[in-house]
Amino acid sequence: xxxxxxxxxxxxxxxxxxxxxxxxxxxxxxxxxxxxxxxxxxxxxxxxxxxxxxxxxxxxxxxxxxxxxxxxxxxxxxxxxxxxxxxxxxxxxxxxxxxxxxxxxxxxxxxxxxxxxxxxxxxxxxxxxxxxxxxxxxxxxxxxxxxxxxxxxxxxxxxxxxxxxxxxxxxxxxxxxxxxxxxxxxxxxxxxxxxxxxxxxxxxxxxxxxxxxxxxxxxxxxxxxxxxxxxxxxxxxxxxxxxxxxxxxxxxxxxxxxxxxxxxxxxxxxxxxxxxxxxxxxx
Amino acid sequence: xxxxxxxxxxxxxxxxxxxxxxxxxxxxxxxxxxxxxxxxxxxxxxxxxxxxxxxxxxxxxxxxxxxxxxxxxxxxxxxxxxxxxxxxxxxxxxxxxxxxxxxxxxxxxxxxxxxxxxxxxxxxxxxxxxxxxxxxxxxxxxxxxxxxxxxxxxxxxxxxxxxxxxxxxxxxxxxxxxxxxxxxxxxxxxxxxxxxxxxxxxxxxxxxxxxxxxxxxxxxxxxxxxxxxxxxxxxxxxxxxxxxxxxxxxxxxxxxxxxxxxxxxxxxxxxxxxxxxxxx
Numbered sequence: 001x002x003x004x005x006x007x008x009x010x011x012x013x014x015x016x017x018x019x020x021x022x023x024x025x026x027x028x029x030x031x032x033x034x035x036x037x038x039x040x041x042x043x044x045x046x047x048x049x050x051x052x053x054x055x056x057x058x059x060x061x062x063x064x065x066x067x068x069x070x071x072x073x074x075x076x077x078x079x080x081x082x083x084x085x086x087x088x089x090x091x092x093x094x095x096x097x098x099x100x101x102x103x104x105x106x107x108x109x110x111x112x113x114x115x116x117x118x119x120x121x122x123x124x125x126x127x128x129x130x131x132x133x134x135x136x137x138x139x140x141x142x143x144x145x146x147x148x149x150x151x152x153x154x155x156x157x158x159x160x161x162x163x164x165x166x167x168x169x170x171x172x173x174x175x176x177x178x179x180x181x182x183x184x185x186x187x188x189x190x191x192x193x194x195x196x197x198x199x200x201x202x203x204x205x206x207x208x209x210x211x212x213x214x215x216x217x218x219x220x221x222x223x224x225x226x227x228x229x230x231x232x233x234x235x236x237x238x239x240x241x242x243x244x245x246x247x248x249x250x251x252x253x254x255x256x257x258x259x260x261x262x263x264x265x266x267x268x269x270x271x272x273x274x275x276x277x278x279x280x281x282x283x
Numbered sequence: 284x285x286x287x288x289x290x291x292x293x294x295x296x297x298x299x300x301x302x303x304x305x306x307x308x309x310x311x312x313x314x315x316x317x318x319x320x321x322x323x324x325x326x327x328x329x330x331x332x333x334x335x336x337x338x339x340x341x342x343x344x345x346x347x348x349x350x351x352x353x354x355x356x357x358x359x360x361x362x363x364x365x366x367x368x369x370x371x372x373x374x375x376x377x378x379x380x381x382x383x384x385x386x387x388x389x390x391x392x393x394x395x396x397x398x399x400x401x402x403x404x405x406x407x408x409x410x411x412x413x414x415x416x417x418x419x420x421x422x423x424x425x426x427x428x429x430x431x432x433x434x435x436x437x438x439x440x441x442x443x444x445x446x447x448x449x450x451x452x453x454x455x456x457x458x459x460x461x462x463x464x465x466x467x468x469x470x471x472x473x474x475x476x477x478x479x480x481x482x483x484x485x486x487x488x489x490x491x492x493x494x495x496x497x498x499x500x501x502x503x504x505x506x507x508x509x510x511x512x513x514x515x516x517x518x519x520x521x522x523x524x525x526x527x528x529x530x531x532x533x534x535x536x537x538x539x540x541x542x543x544x545x546x547x548x549x550x551x552x553x554x555x556x557x558x559x560x561x562x563x
Binding site for chain 1: 290291293294297298300301302303304305307308309311312314315316318319366367368370371373374375377378379385387388390391392393394395397398399400401402403404405406408409410429432433436460461462465486487489490491492493496497500517520521524525532535536539542543546547550551554
């Protein structure tokens with residue numbers, strides 16, 4: 001009797017998560033139908049966002065999300081791989097422990113703090129170097145890169161650490177240098193895991209709100225240079241959700257949220273199902 | 284130059300680059316930490332814990348409202364999210380095991396763990412704030428709980444699977460029903476791991492700002508009414524930091540410092556518990 005109740009309680013909780021995910025999609029979809037019916041495909045291809053004229057085109061925000069994430073990945077990937085190699089192969093055990101833990105702890109720092117640092121300390125430097133406001137795509141890309149770096153380095157290191165010692169030792173026995181071993185043994189062995197980890201980090205970066213809200217500018221305008229202020233989907237949501245005054249405006253914001261959810265869902269699912277699953281099987 | 288010498292040089296260059304990137308990365312990260320600590324210590328005073336928010340320029344302004352609000356929001360989210368997460372994890376590990384359903388739930392929950400938190404905010408806005416007609420602490424707590432459940436589910440599932448099957452069999456052989464085996468044997472064996480998962484889950488939602496922006500919203504005054512908008516450290520920090528007033532920005536840094544210490548503390552305690560558990 002109690003056994004059955006217990007089973008049902010745990011099963012309901014487990015099914016709840018599926019239910020919540022489905023519910024999120026349904027709710028976002030329902031609330032964005034008005035915008036989709038009004039604008040159709042123009043919603044994602046036009047970049048005119050004028051609440052006073054009741055015109056909403058999300059292209060600038062989508063472009064800003066993709067561009068800032070791309071920039072962040074471009075900057076963060078080489079450094080993260082370097083850090084991961086350092087942590088898994090080069091550093092001595094004691095340094096490894098210390099750096100490893102500090103990288104993991106840094107990944108836990110709230111992203112809003114990276115944003116504050118960006119606004120008060122990094123943007124002024126950019127302003128001095130490049131002129132202009134300093135706020136914009138480049139600032140967002142750099143702050144995002146720094147924010148995602150600890151997470152990316154930690155998961156990449158974990159992927160590299162799955163290489164069996166015996167493979168590395170046989171390569172050393174053949175006279176390989178450390179770099180030979182890294183390049184010809186570890187990276188090929190852990191390739192799927194490393195790519196999966198990087199894409200997982202990308203999935204996080206694309207939905208990141210607080211690190212970029214401070215430094216992006218929130219201007220609905222497709223940037224012509226990386227110094228231009230622009231916006232991204234999460235930045236638009238954070239800035240305008242509480243200001244929306246018409247049902248079409250709201251509907252458009254929900255449309256943005258749905259677009260973002262689909263983008264990140266696809267990215268994360270690809271990382272999980274394609275790369276990380278494969279990596280697991282090979283072990 | 285012989286081929287060997289060439290390889291050795293390439294080796295040095297490559298390793299040098301990798302070490303350099305580690306140094307650059309850590310330099311940036313310690314720069315941020317340094318700023319946080321310097322600004323934070325500089326801005327912290329007794330007043331912060333005694334006074335609530337006030338217009339810029341007042342001596343007697345503090346963060347009491349945000350500190351209490353933060354504790355209430357995270358506490359409520361924990362009360363909702365932890366039992367659900369633990370029960371769901373229990374189902375996966377003890378009943379679902381390798382069934383198709385269990386694997387689907389694991390995969391979806393993993394994806395949810397990395398889903399954009401601001402989207403969860405928009406969702407909760409639609410299902411809680413819109414019907415109620417106003418922002419509320421409940422909405423904020425529900426948003427945080429939704430983010431927390433997948434984290435707790437994952438660690439509970441992993442930790443329960445570490446408990447050896449022979450322990451369960453021994454308990455079954457004594458005639459114990461399944462729920463008793465789970466409650467008295469499996470949970471006891473995985474206690475440290477589950478606790479760590481809970482602490483890390485709390486630490487993760489404690490630093491969330493985006494899902495609170497349009498659920499619990501913000502308030503510059505002290506409140507404990509769960510049906511009203513409620514201030515949180517993160518949203519207060521955000522609003523103060525983008526304000527043009529020096530003293531508000533200072534309070535923002537103080538909030539950032541307190542919150543980071545809280546979150547780092549939870550992470551460190553969580554790790555220590557897990558280590559102590561392993562050593563046994």
